[in-house]
Amino acid sequence: MDVLRRSTVFAAEVLDVFDRSLTEKELVSQSKALCRDFILSRLNQNGLGWSKTEINFSPSNATLADVSMVLLCLGDELECIQPNLYRNVARQLNISVAMENMVSDAFIGVATEIFSTGITWGKVVSMYAVAGALAVDCVRHGHPTTIHILVDSMGQFVRKFLVQWLKRRGGWAEITKCVVKKDLLPEQPWVSSVVESFKYFLTTMYVYVMKEQ
Structure with missing residues (x-):
C-alpha cells in the first residue's frame, strides 16, 4: 500500500512538471522562434544574406534546435516536391507585400484553410x-520589417488553433518522429501529410486570387 502511495505521488509530481513545461506562453514563444529560424534559412537560401541579429533571433535550447533542424529538413523536402507552390506566394495570392495588414491577413487565411479539416x-x-516564402517576397520587394509581422502572426495562429494540439503531443519534440535515424529521410506518414497539405493549400490559393478579382 505504501509503495502504491509513493508511486501515485511520484506520478503526480511527474505530471505536474510535464504540465508546467507545456504552457501556452512557452509553446507560442517556441513557435515564433522556429518561425524566425525557418525564415532566416529561406532568406539565406535565396541569397538575401540576413543574420540572426537582423531578425532578432533568440538562441534556442538544444531540444528546440533539433526541432528546428527537422522542421527545416521537412520544409526542404516539401518545397523540393512542389517547388512552384512555395515561390512567389504573394503574387499567387495577389497581395501587396507593402501592406503589412494584408500580408498578415493572407497568412492567417492560408493557415486557416490548410488546417480546415484537421491538424x-x-x-x-x-x-x-x-x-x-512570404518573408522572401517581402525582403525582395524592400519590406523587411514585415518579417516581424509574419512571426507575430504565426504566434497568434498557434495560440488560437494549435496550442492544445501541441500540448497533447508533448510539444514540438514529437515532430522529430517524422524522420528516420540521422539522415532525416521522411517516413511514409509524412509523405501522406504533404500530399494532403498540397490539396488544401492549392484550394486556398484559388480562393484568395478569386477574392481579389
Whole structure:
C-alpha cells in the first residue's frame, strides 16, 4: 500500500512538471522562434544574406534546435516536391507585400484553410513554408520589417488553433518522429501529410486570387 502511495505521488509530481513545461506562453514563444529560424534559412537560401541579429533571433535550447533542424529538413523536402507552390506566394495570392495588414491577413487565411479539416505535422510544415516564402517576397520587394509581422502572426495562429494540439503531443519534440535515424529521410506518414497539405493549400490559393478579382 505504501509503495502504491509513493508511486501515485511520484506520478503526480511527474505530471505536474510535464504540465508546467507545456504552457501556452512557452509553446507560442517556441513557435515564433522556429518561425524566425525557418525564415532566416529561406532568406539565406535565396541569397538575401540576413543574420540572426537582423531578425532578432533568440538562441534556442538544444531540444528546440533539433526541432528546428527537422522542421527545416521537412520544409526542404516539401518545397523540393512542389517547388512552384512555395515561390512567389504573394503574387499567387495577389497581395501587396507593402501592406503589412494584408500580408498578415493572407497568412492567417492560408493557415486557416490548410488546417480546415484537421491538424497534421505535414500541414504544420506547410504553414511554416508559407511563412518562409512570404518573408522572401517581402525582403525582395524592400519590406523587411514585415518579417516581424509574419512571426507575430504565426504566434497568434498557434495560440488560437494549435496550442492544445501541441500540448497533447508533448510539444514540438514529437515532430522529430517524422524522420528516420540521422539522415532525416521522411517516413511514409509524412509523405501522406504533404500530399494532403498540397490539396488544401492549392484550394486556398484559388480562393484568395478569386477574392481579389
